[in-house]
Amino acid sequence: MRLRTPLATLAIASPLALAGWLWLTMLSPWTYDRPAHLAPIQEGPHRVFVYGTLTHAPVRWLVYGRAGDPQRAVLEGFRRTGLDLAPAPAGRVEGLLLRVDARELSRLDRYERLGIRYERVRVELRDGRTAWVYRRLPAADATEAEQ
Structure with a gap:
């Protein structure tokens, strides 16, 4: 069994972390609720x-x-x-x-x-x-x- 190098692990983990952050920021229902006082669009x-x-x-x-x-x-x-x-x-x-x-x-x-x-x-x-x-x-x- 071949062990992954830290660089290979980073190459795999970085895009996954970025995708998770983007989902959390842009699409997740948990990170932003439009304040009720704002006028509708x-x-x-x-x-x-x-x-x-x-x-x-x-x-x-x-x-x-x-x-x-x-x-x-x-x-x-x-x-x-x-x-x-x-x-x-x-x-x-x-x-x-x-x-x-x-x-x-x-x-x-x-x-x-x-x-x-x-x-x-x-x-x-x-x-x-x-x-x-x-x-x-x-x-x-x-x-x-x-x-």
Whole structure:
């Protein structure tokens, strides 16, 4: 009987651990309950401006099931500060504009932990279109600072 090397064990265990984490984060009924105070998601197409992990096609595919056909977009009057946006009169944030349906927006809300970590607010992009953007909740920042 041949013993597995630590590297072979790691090569097998890593994808399994990643798959488990992704399931727990994105699909598990135990990791996120949409807070009751949030308004229901309206049917129809939604535009979402993203500037972080969701600018990467594989992440979008894992989060809402497709890479989509994003367009480059710019949000003026803000700057990136870690995981959030901060008002900055001369600032600008480059990102992508996604077009999603209600089910996909619900999956984005879950990924961003809407109502727990982030809120979803309307912004006007440089080209005049409006879109949702996720902004950190003050309570989420305070909780993470304490840890």
